[in-house]
Amino acid sequence: MGLKVRFHRISPEVLSIALEETSAAELSYVAEQLESQFSSIQDVVFLNGSITVFSTELNLILDELASFFDSMDENYESSFRTWYIPIWYNGLDLQFIAEKKGMSIDRIKEIHQKGEYTAIGYGFLPGFFYSSGVPESLDLPRRSSPRARVPAQSVAFAAGQMAIYPFETSGGWNILGTTPYQFFDLNKNPPVIVKAGDRLRFYEIDESHFKALQLIWETSSDREKILSHVC
């Protein structure tokens, strides 16, 4: 019984908790438990084997936090879901990727669609989530100079990680294409669907399909259902 953790106090209101050999899905689960059990925790962020807790009442809950981890069952189960994401391969870097890898664009698309990606957590921009699992045969480092403008909903990868840009922004990842789905909706609670540990599969669509799916997404009341299968 109990999870082995190390507490590291960063500031009066910020505590970093290192958990050994924990997957992103497990971290996500523990973070959710912390939030639901401690009402005085304002924010929880998890990344690379550690959970960071923000609380203005940190001093008052340190002991309780320690007992929370002591009594936590180490064999907790974390579930994941698989999401099917349409992609129109119209990316600004598609040709560049193909040339760099010495393959045809069709081969690049095929490799990308064969891959299964695992969401590992949010960072960089609101609603931007990192996923692991980029096949080595596809992978490239970040672009040497970032693009000033990456279109919203771009599907891109760099250094072993895949991501979908929730907004138009600057960015240095290699852009494969665009998805018609918007993965961050601040009018929804929660504003995101994908959780750490979830699996992502991509499938190709063309421009007309893109427009149709965009409309379906915008008007749908059940986006999880749309994401659960190939449309």
Add this chain to the structure above:
Amino acid sequence: MFVKRAGLLDTIQDSGRTGFFKYAVPRSGFMDAQSAKRANIILGNDPNDAVLEMSIQGGIYRFDSPTFVCVSGAPMKFTLNGIHGESNCMIPVQPDDEIEFSQASEGVYTYLAVKGGFKSSIRMGSRSMHPSLFGVSRLKEGDVIECTSIDTAPDKIVGNSSDVSLSSKMVVYPGPEFTCLKTPKQLGEVSLKVAGHNRMGIRVLPSTYFHRRHSTIKSSVVFPGIVQLTPSGELIVLHRDCQVTGGYPRVLLTDEKGLNQIAQIRQGATIQLELDDLSNYLGE
């Protein structure tokens, strides 16, 4: 309130949003919280109420209903219908009154608070404007910001003589990757130049003393107050709109007071760091 002419970087800010770091949504909020809260307190508002944040150059704003306002923060001359106004006091305004700001004589952020706070739209629990959540990064000419019509003076008038602190000395504490600083003991002996300034962070020019030992660390969690050391040797004091994760060593840390202070230090000006023990900050 009608924006007749927008300032250089006008935004609506309150004390920011919590609970959304997990989706990588920044806190945002007043850059100099002490000044913004002072303006609110003078009006008898909740200190966390939404205010107009102006940066360096203010604009012209017209009121459509009677209310009371207060200006605080970086000293910036302003007129109400052409007559010079005083900062840090409650000023009554009538419909069609215009308040016109000039440039801040020193400091960066000046606040205009209204009685009852601005009632602009709330996104994810806060009125603080952030480009990703509001689609715009600043107010523009023609914008209208809701505020409550109030024509009777508040019962209690709170006196407040304290002014913005434009100190160039900032207390810092060791951050999680403090050991990446080469000669931390000399931190307090040199002046550092502020090289860049925005709501995400304040870049402080490198000094030969701070060349880092390690090239990279794993991405880690960051928040306002963290001071990062970049590969080129610059320090970045992360501020209210900073991201939630970062890949540079978190060599130092400053507190709320330090954040408010450095918010008011202009590009080109210098600051001095004063290193204190983390245990003093933690209250141990």
